Amino acid sequence: MTAHPRPGARTTFGPTAFQLVLLRRMADFQPDLAEQARLRMGAGIAEQREANKRWQAMVRSPRSRGALARYRSVLGPAESVERRTIGDLECEALLWVLPLWPELRFEVLAAPDGAVWNEWLVRAPGLPGPVLETPADLRPWSATVDEVARAFAPALPMEGTAPTRLRLAFTASGRPRVAEFTYGLLQRVVDVDGGAPGAA
Structure with missing residues (x-):
């Protein structure tokens, strides 16, 4: 991930604000990674809260164009x-x-x-994905839904705990596990048989 200078005052909601919204959702699983990314963007917590507020208003607006x-x-x-x-x-x-x-x-x-x-x-089209062979390769933000599903087939899609989340159930190293994603990006892997949530 690359660093970005703090933008000046903005009157429009653009890509920078949208990224802050994504980070807000990912912070539910990976608060440290999300905070580091926000700081690299040069954005403060208040700016992120405002971006999330404006996004929610756009999503819920009865005048929304879709x-x-x-x-x-x-x-x-x-x-x-x-x-x-x-x-x-x-x-x-x-x-x-x-x-x-x-x-x-x-x-x-x-x-x-x-x-x-x-x-x-x-x-991104044409770019190689990560090498995913063991659960240890499943690091936060390292892989997408499709990449994990292919690497640990057969994987069973499961409903997420929020609209922006998705889960995949699969077996690796002889143990059942669930990978959790936000906006399609891997956040964590949980051992289903009673193990603690993995940061894997």
């Missing part, structure tokens, strides 16, 4: 847009660059009518 329009307004033109088929359904996959995670992209899958099906971080 999730896809909101992302385009906040993040600007997508780096790439491609048609994708998932089962019998066609959608658009839009990718945006977020400076905090230059090796990743924020991906939004949208239906033809503009409804958003999914929104999360994925590996």
Whole structure:
């Protein structure tokens, strides 16, 4: 992750504020990593709280133009847009660059009518993912949902504990485990058989 100078006063909600919102959610699992990233951005806690407040207001506004329009307004033109088929359904996959995670992209899958099906971080096209062979390789913020699912197949998707969260159940080293993600980025791994949550 790269450092960024503290921006001046802003009247619009843009990529910097959006990244602060993502960090606010990730701090539920990884407060130290989230704080370090916020400090690298040069943003204070008050600025982060204000960004989160404004984001929630946009999401809940009855005048909202829809999730896809909101992302385009906040993040600007997508780096790439491609048609994708998932089962019998066609959608658009839009990718945006977020400076905090230059090796990743924020991906939004949208239906033809503009409804958003999914929104999360994925590996940037053409970049190699991490080598994931053992639970010790599953470090916070090191991998995406798809990467963990492929490395520890068969993995079973589970509902997350909040709208921005997702979980994967899998077996590794002979033990059942659950990987927890926020916006598609790995936060922690929990041993299901009574072990303490791993920072793995």
